[in-house]
Amino acid sequence: DTDAYVLEELGIGEEWEDEAERQNTIGREANQTGDNYVLVTVILTSALFFAGISTVLDSEKVRYGLLGLAGALFVGATVVMLTFPIE
Numbered sequence: 001d002t003d004a005y006v007l008e009e010l011g012i013g014e015e016w017e018d019e020a021e022r023q024n025t026i027g028r029e030a031n032q033t034g035d036n037y038v039l040v041t042v043i044l045t046s047a048l049f050f051a052g053i054s055t056v057l058d059s060e061k062v063r064y065g066l067l068g069l070a071g072a073l074f075v076g077a078t079v080v081m082l083t084f085p086i087e
Helices: 008-054 060-082
Strands: none
Touching: 008 060
């Protein structure tokens, strides 16, 4: 008897709300993917910075240390980036 008082539009509204929630989830995941790519870019930029700075230093130990750090950052960031989705 109470079914006669339920508006059809209410069901449609709930469907749209569910769809909005799904799209919101997709958007948050895409945002996180973008943030991950930006982080890898910053790490790769740091690797370039350390490699470049090492060329102007006089101390061989520090130069090789920075080159080692740059190499480790580059390899680590590249490996992490290869695990990211391409979409």
